[in-house]
Amino acid sequence: MGNVPATLQEAITYFSIVENCRTYMVALRWPDGKVLCPRCGSANVDWLPNAGLYKCYEKHDRQKFSLKVGTIFEDSPIPLEKCLLVMWILVNCKIVVSSYEIHRAIGVTQKTAWFMLQRARLATQDPQSGGKLKGEVEVDETFIGGKARNMHQDVKARKIGPNRGPMGKAIVSAVLERGGKVRAKVVDKRKKKDLHAMVREHVEPKAALYSDSLKSYDGLDGEYAHQVIDHAIQYVDGQVHTNNCENFWSLLKRGLKGTYVSVEPYHLFRYVDEQAFRYNNRKDMNDADRFALAMKQAVGKRLTYTELTGSFERWTN
Numbered sequence: 001m002g003n004v005p006a007t008l009q010e011a012i013t014y015f016s017i018v019e020n021c022r023t024y025m026v027a028l029r030w031p032d033g034k035v036l037c038p039r040c041g042s043a044n045v046d047w048l049p050n051a052g053l054y055k056c057y058e059k060h061d062r063q064k065f066s067l068k069v070g071t072i073f074e075d076s077p078i079p080l081e082k083c084l085l086v087m088w089i090l091v092n093c094k095i096v097v098s099s100y101e102i103h104r105a106i107g108v109t110q111k112t113a114w115f116m117l118q119r120a121r122l123a124t125q126d127p128q129s130g131g132k133l134k135g136e137v138e139v140d141e142t143f144i145g146g147k148a149r150n151m152h153q154d155v156k157a158r159k160i161g162p163n164r165g166p167m168g169k170a171i172v173s174a175v176l177e178r179g180g181k182v183r184a185k186v187v188d189k190r191k192k193k194d195l196h197a198m199v200r201e202h203v204e205p206k207a208a209l210y211s212d213s214l215k216s217y218d219g220l221d222g223e224y225a226h227q228v229i230d231h232a233i234q235y236v237d238g239q240v241h242t243n244n245c246e247n248f249w250s251l252l253k254r255g256l257k258g259t260y261v262s263v264e265p266y267h268l269f270r271y272v273d274e275q276a277f278r279y280n281n282r283k284d285m286n287d288a289d290r291f292a293l294a295m296k297q298a299v300g301k302r303l304t305y306t307e308l309t310g311s312f313e314r315w316t317n
């Protein structure tokens with residue numbers, strides 16, 4: 001793609017120019033450089049520089065289309081220049097970027113920044129290519145949130161929906177291949193059924209599996225070389241530990257704290273995806289690679305206002 005930016009400083013300069021954004025998006029969407037109408041597939045299209053849109057000359061409705069069409073940014077009113085910059089910042093930040101920082105950095109309202117970040121987070125969802133985890137795999141779960149005690153009754157009723165464990169905490173389950181990737185998701189319960197399903201879905205049979213002594217992990221011995229570390233006694237016994245999962249939880253929790261306002265359980269999975277993306281792409285990748293990967297994953301996904309907000313306003317974090 002030629003002289004794509006390598007640093008945040010370069011990204012700011014590069015993506016401030018519409019023509020550069022166009023070059024980037026065309027290379028991403030149409031690698032041979034031939035832009036096709038997303039509605040009819042025709043190559044009979046022209047770029048209208050003043051409108052910042054393409055126009056298809058075939059006879060059909062909605063002949064004009066933007067470079068955001070068919071991506072998570074499709075129906076965003078925010079210019080592509082800013083969308084690309086937000087994506088760059090999200091995938092390359094160390095622990096977290098808050099909507100307040102984006103609001104100040106790129107000159108949109110905090111609400112808009114929050115919405116842009118949630119869209120961008122969708123691109124960090126793991127397509128789970130590369131198959132199941134193998135070798136030495138740790139499995140663990142953690143509780144997130146849960147200041148339910150101090151809430152008013154109605155707020156409590158609203159916040160403690162599905163995906164909440166004891167005391168209104170949400171549960172996140174993770175499997176992590178040592179030296180490799182993590183797969184993490186919000187689960188309903190810490191029951192055997194839920195945690196076994198998580199392991200079976202993501203871990204190759206016969207792999208070495210390490211967990212703590214939670215009863216729910218019992219019964220995996222037949223399928224995996226399962227070893228247990230009893231945290232009441234010790235945290236590490238040779239190879240038997242879940243320290244890599246612990247590290248991931250600490251990243252996730254620091255990230256959530258860094259959003260400055262509590263994260264609704266409804267949206268928790270987005271933050272889990274975001275942390276897992278940065279964790280999984282921390283090695284052998286530079287900022288430009290990470291951005292390019294997220295942009296690839298931004299294609300073919302949509303996130304509407306209604307999906308994002310659910311049944312009531314959630315402009316909180």
Ligand SMILES: [Zn+2]
Nearest residue numbers: 037040056058
């Ligand atoms: Zn067309």
